[in-house]
Amino acid sequence: METPSSGKASGSPPGRPGAPDFRGDHSTDVRQLSDCTQACAELTAALPSRPERSPAQHAEADRAQAAARRARHRFLQLHADRVHDEVTAGSSRHLRLGELVFTAADHYPGLVPTRAQIDADRLLPQAAKSGGEVDQDIFFAHLLASRDTGERLLRSMLTPTARAVDLLPEFRRTGHLDLGEAVIHRDGHVAEVTICNQHVLNAEDDAVVEALETAVDLALLDDAVSVGVLRGSVLSHSRYRGRRAFGAGINLTHLYTGKIGFVDFMLRRETGYIRKLIHGLHLGSGHSPLDLPGGKPWVGAIDTFAIGGATQVALVLDRVIAGSDAYFSLPALTEGIIPGVANMRLGRVVGRRMAQRLIFFGERVAANSPDARALCDEVVAPEEMDRAVAAAADRLADPAVPSNRRMFHLAEESDDLFRTYMSRYALEQSARMHSPDVVAKLERTWVNRRRPGGSGGRTELAREAPAHT
Known part of the structure; x- marks a missing residue:
């Protein structure tokens, strides 16, 4: 962490922004944060575009970006709770992640990128992005690190989507x-949710996440449904x-082309x-505090394969x-990323050694092994x-299942454990x-995919090739 000082940092070359001298006064610190991040942005904007920069200019841009991020970290260490309180009007507004971060951008210039800045980044391949998503994740890491703000x-995020x-x-009227x-599709007391991204082996991307959350909400909101089924x-x-397939994980083409949003x-x-x-679901403050979210039981049907994120869901x-x-x-x-919350959950299910073989060495586990x-x-x-899926759904429709599963989850994964994990995961x-x-790995996968005789024309097929299994 850069030592706070007033004005420009001692020994800084001309034009290089200094470290803000945050003292805990909210309005003064907001102004200093804005001044610092604006100065860093102006310094970077004065340089040539990224492909045209010299090594020294790349280093100067990196120093400016690092200075701005140190300022954001320090500001949020002091003011994360106040920021969340103001943006959500004292927690009276249940803002989802995107709404929250862009409202914060409007309230606190320089704290996080604006919607326009992120939209511009989404037009670029992953290798050319500005890194504004990292600044968003500094924001969420600090909010989640605070127990009260993180829980709110x-x-x-457990409220139903609009x-x-x-x-x-x-x-409710049609069941479909x-x-x-x-x-x-609802059949009696069972709601079957089917992932439909067939041309990429049911891989997940932003649109699939949107559709799946909507479908899960509908199954949870419909009182006629007592059990859910998830299938590819x-x-x-x-x-x-x-053939059916449960899912092939993240859509690598979308990741390479910058269409996967953090x-x-x-x-x-x-x-x-x-x-x-x-x-x-969390249904808001109008419900009794004893009416805790407990959810409904879910059956997973693993046809053909569960790769990456699909295995994460199965857990x-x-x-x-x-x-x-x-x-x-x-x-x-293979992609160089973290498999979601699997690092926290997988060891509990299969043991630490097997979890490391799966994550570090890509070990494939046959269902009949x-x-x-x-x-x-x-x-x-x-x-x-x-037949097996239907029988399992009937068994889980027992009225005693929801209470028992609620107690299982309470014992296995506390809100504090999840919140702390997600705070670090964001960073x-x-x-x-x-x-x-990661950019280099994506580039190699992309080149291989387009080369005659390569992995083929699908986003996740590199995972199916022998070199990746």
């Missing part, structure tokens, strides 16, 4: 909705045509639909049924999947996404 933020609330009357990247759709890819994907999927699969489901020809894998190191007993509850022939994952080695 996480509760806000899209789900709007669609609920239609779903096509959300584009997901379909939800039948694929259109030539290698798997006619807030809208990395943070939202963990604090949104995945956590709702565990805890259900939180109440009953996992796999086809005998299916497998699990977590090849996050002894090791898979820790990852799935039942293995059946592919043609028996429908670590955003740094990983913008690190040179």
